[in-house]
Structures are given as C-alpha cells and as structure tokens.
Amino acid sequence: MADALNAAGIIAAIKQAGIRFIVALPDRTTTEGLLKPMMKDPDFQVVQVCKEDEGLSICAGLYSSGHRALLLMQYTGLLDSINALRGVAVECKNPVCMMVGLLGKEPGVPPTQSRRYGLRIVEPVLDAMEVSHELVETNRDIAKIGPAIEKSYADLAPVVLLIGVSPR
C-alpha cells in the first residue's frame, strides 16, 4: 500500500513558496490535513470566505498589496467560480494559486477516468480555459507545488493544484 500523502510536506512546500495568506472554504479532502493545521499555524493568516469566487478576488487584492496567497477549496467550488477564474485570474492576469480537493476521486485513477462526472470534467474545463493545473496525489507530487506557484507569479497566471487524496 502506498504511503499516505504527507500533509506536513505539502504545508512545508507552501511555506517555502512564500505563501503566508490562506484563503479558504472547508473541503472534505483537505480540511483535516491542511486547513485545520494552517488555522493553528502562526506562519499563516487564514481568511475564511463564504463563497469561492470571493476567494479569487481576495487573492488578487493580496497580490496587488505585495503578498502571496493560496486559495483552498473543493472542486465543486472551483466549478462554481468559473466566471471569476475567467475575469479575475485569467483576463486580469492575476497569479491566483488554488489548491483544490477532488472529493470522491478513486485513488490511482486519473481524474478524467473517474466514474464521477464532476471529477471527469475538471481538467478538461481548466484546459479549455488555458489554466495550468497539476495533480498532487503521491508524495513524489509534492515537489510540483513550489515550481507551480513560482510559475504562476512569474507568468501572472492562475494555477490549480488538484489534491487527489486526503493528506495525512
């Protein structure tokens, strides 16, 4: 059996990337392993939002004020925020970094081959919007986090880090 996805390793990678603001809605995949520890971590300021599109705009405002931020949410919230992703992140060229839990994804199965319709469409929707994305499902994938965030800020473009299993 593969090792569990290491929550502490993900949090360390986020810190290493210079993220200090976490903007979040609870997500069943990431709340226990990531959000709850972040809310107790003095290195982070957590901003709780009522809806995910608010979070994209808060991240944009934080960028203009000189800070790096990460938006934590469930894939359903990402799908609900398509217009903000279009206007705020892509068209206004804001480096909005998102970590998105894939609730219900079958371990080891690519999202596009999931039995769940909502999961199958996430990556094709992002591809259609020309939004970069990475799947983080194994501990080897944690190494993708830092470079993806750096690229987002270098390109002034959003990035989505898809979390395939619950980090522990």
Next chain:
Amino acid sequence: MMKRDEFLKVLGEQRKDEVVVAVYSAAQEFIQIAPHPLNYTFTGAMGQGSSHALGLALGRPDKRVIVLDGDGSLLMNLGTLVTIGHAAPANFLHCLCSNGSYETNGSIPLPVNAKFSFTALALAAGYRNAYRITDLEEWRGRLPELLAEPGPVFVDLEMERGADYAEDFERLYNPVFRDAFRLALQKSR
C-alpha cells in the same frame, strides 16, 4: 437626490492617499473625475469589488481602503458582507452607490422587497457601523469622520446618474494599469 458624479467629485476633493476600489459606472466616472495612482478598477467580474478591496485591506493594514460598490453588484456577492464582518479590517470603508437598478445592463430595477436594507445586513454581518446618506452636503460634511472611523464601516448612498461619461471597460481591467497601481501602492508608505 445626489448625482453620482457630484458624489465622486467630493470624494476626489477630500481623498488623500487612500486606496479607492471602484466598480462599473462609479469606476468609469471616478478615473475621469479624480485620476490617482491608487485607483483600483481591475475587478474582472461583477460583484467582486469588495472582495478585491478586502484583499488589499488585509495586505496593507496601514492604508485606508475605500470601495465604491454598486447595489446590483453587492447583491451578486452578498456573502462578502459576512466575510468582511468576520475579517473585520479596521481600515475598510464600504460605500454603496445605490441607484436601485442594474444601470449598466439597461436600468432594470433590482429584485428587492421594499423592506430590504443593505445597512441592516451590514450591521448583522458584523460591520462596526452602517449609515445611510441621501444628500450631497451631508456626504461632504461627514466624509472626514467616515475616513477616520475604525472599520469596517458601511455607507449606503442613494444617488442617481449624473452627467454622461465615456465608458472604457478595457481600461478598467487593463493589467498594465494594475501593475502601475501595484508599484504606486508599494511606494505609498
């Protein structure tokens, strides 16, 4: 009733180094009436102005952030009141340019009951204070205290369209101007 451009002129006269986030008609007019390097109009999607402003206020707690929201816009993102009330930035002044309609989209009336109150919602959400102003001279007289009052503070300002101003949505959302804003804010300490 206040004319929107007269309301904006008063703000432009009294504003010093505050960040002003503006949306739609107020944004189109304010950047022509009161150009300033700390004008932020890059909100990208309807309803998002106050959320951008919250990010700016949290990122720069030393700067007063004023948002010129629209009533139709705020209805599209009502949860923002709760988020702002919870985050409670002391440097946040939320001005609502209320005209009771979706002006940019053909002046269709808002779908609100006569009893509906934005100020009641703001207070219930946790804003420290909420006011309603309908008169230009009252706005002129109270603005200094509103700019000094610990926030978040909400002001519902009843107004109507004034003179005509050219619209340029590409200018509003242009990242080149956003980058200039970012540099100006960085230098403004």
